[in-house]
Amino acid sequence: MSEFKEKKLPETKGVFQWIEARLPIVGFISAAVGTKYMVPKNLNYMWNFGILSALCLLIQIVTGLFLAMHYKPDVNSAFDSVEKIMRDINYGWLIRYTHAVGASMFFAMVYIHIFRGLYYGSYKKPREMVWLIGLIIFIAIMATGFMGYVLPWGQMSFWGATVITNIFSAIPLIGETITTTLWGGFSVDDPTLNRFFVLHYLVPFIIAALSIIHVIALHRVGSGNPTGVEPKSKNDVIPFHPYYTFKDGVTIVLFFIVLFGFTFYAPNYLGHPDNYIEADPLVTPPHIVPEWYFLPFYAILRAIPNKLGGVVAMGGAIVIYAFLPWLDYSKVKSGRYRPIFKKFFFVFTINFMLLMWLGAQEAVEPYITLSRIGIIIYFGYFFALPLISKYEKPLPIPDSIDSVK
Template identity: 60%
Template sequence: MASGLHQSEFTNPVVRWIDARLPVFTMMQKEYGTFPTPRNFNYLWNFGALAMVTLLIMIATGVFLAMHYTPHVNHAFDSVERIMRDVNYGWLLRYVHANGASMFFIVVYVHIWRGLYYGSYKAPRELLWMLGVVIFLLMMATAFMGYVLPWGQMSFWGATVITNLFSAIPLVGDSIVTWLWGGFSVDNPTLNRFFSLHYLLPFVIVGVVFLHIAALHVTGSNNPLGIDPKGPQDTVPFHPYYTAKDSVGLVAYFLVFAVLVFFFPNLLGHPDNYIPADPLVTPAHIVPEWYFLPYYAILRAVPDKLGGVVLMFGSILILFFLPWLDTSPVRSMRFRPIARIALFLWTVSFFVLLYCGAKPPEGIYVWLSRFGTAYYFAYFLVILPLLGRFERTLPLPESISRPVLRGGGPLPAGAAAKPMEKA
């Protein structure tokens, strides 16, 4: 082989020629082929791959939709209707893109919950977790701007309400709102800005996802037991074991996605968004998309506007500090019985907030939102720090391979280890 070329191990002449000059195939083989992965992953570990596939679907459909969309207040609504009626398979592109946003958030919410349950945010994966929170914030910004683009009633008024929140910031709030709008109301400059950013941010997300995966491959994956692999007996190559397992999850995911797109395409949308935007007619009940409802409920749970805005943003920003708020040395909730109950109660509070966010801010819904908000923050700021100091955890297994191959945890005191049976 010529001097300066990479020593490729592939036998295919074309692949070998490319890999010798640009070792991309060697990198893929190292990072996704022979990469050692804990052997005890369950199907909750599929959701990272599902999120990546959904992101690619959203980018692909978004590029084609942008070819036919007109970002102007006089034509945006009609251009979306034209996509639905006149563009070949435009209805399919739009329904996949619109419902893909909901599926994306479902997948990411499960991915985040899995991280909370198994302690995937703890050392040495703090930066990996924080990059994931950055991705989540970018997703929320992208989804909000995308919801404005159809320029229906809920798009217009949702943009008006959410952007007006920044006016609560002392001294500079009104200037920030004017800057976001590009004028003194939500109008054509606002739509143009949101369209540009909605098109740009997914590619920013791709860049942060690359960093997220790079950090994962430095620290290695967490696992349901929350203990580090002790040797080769605790790991398997990523391919073919987890590519096959991810494929099973992907097929199930696409079945659910297809049912939503082809049978219930408007299930997760709001009917008011099929009415053209009218600044002179305010909808009876302004609500954001369902995946923003928990944070919307937190916003409305506080009587003070600035306090509500601070808590709403704080409910997400607090995730950045979670690796240090949870002081327990044990990662997995499997071995933390009290913390597991506290996490399930936090999950209930999240769904209560989601439910209350869709209801009018009155009566019992306000009080439920306040109780949900109180527990949401108490879990991170009070319960986890205290449990890390006082909770008695269950004994951890000696290795990953023992529970996997023997179906048990740690051996009883004084028991002799039996030789490992052949597969």
């Protein structure tokens, strides 16, 4: 047998280098956001929303841990335990409001991050896997946000859970089984609340793991940039630190100003007042509406008269993003150089915000008809992408990032 030889670690000149040589995670973080990681030198502020999304996830996990220490996942105690957190626990109101406002901020950052990717072609080769992992993260965030909305056990929590979980019953053959499994019985009740609490606590850690994989996949192929031109020389790139760490720092400060502006002065502005009424299965609210970040998809679900058709349309509105790398096969990545694509993208963006507004309205005319028009425009964008890719004449793109003035 060969004699075992101790692995020699590299010589170190400081405390940080000593730790980095013995703890790989430190080296990974350094490689991800340090001087060794080279990124395109022309990234604008739209690229800051990735790190802001990660910051939101961290805030949600930390505040969620403190809330879980006092929350009781029981239909007879859940509402009162939230009120106790707000009234009797030291700074409980601050933790709860930061968590609630943080959820809205999280979705706002993620939506901007996604739409930036849509405009600049971040889903195109060689970043298809980065995009697909990001889509999985988005679906997990939506599931976590929905389950978290149920936990306060107010009127909107209970009836929102009833409406949304009921949609699974429309799935042929297995729908009823899925619904009763989610409920833990034959209606939204104590087992449902327990299931949602456990999953709401667990899934954010899965999201954190997926986010690390997302970053690893990104670093394997490198970051995109507003021109869509891949870096070709050392003149096209700069170290992430200190240039982009300071740039991120500016937006992080602005982020906290907005977050705590809402937390201290308008914590319930983005919520629904009915959720301060304890859940009552015998009293149906006149207008059931989810949180604002679900509204575009809720509008799609509600506008289809057939229950199964609504479920398929709502699910398809999310899953269709997975096919973008193959639907849009234009060799030009950035929308900056694609005049026809740019027009379609802005129509799609405005239509998405219109669906968000329609989702908050009552299910009556003319809102139902407008929602159906919005659905046609929404899916029409994706079906138009192959035609745009084929017939569009892009503007001349620069030879390199360094040549852009």
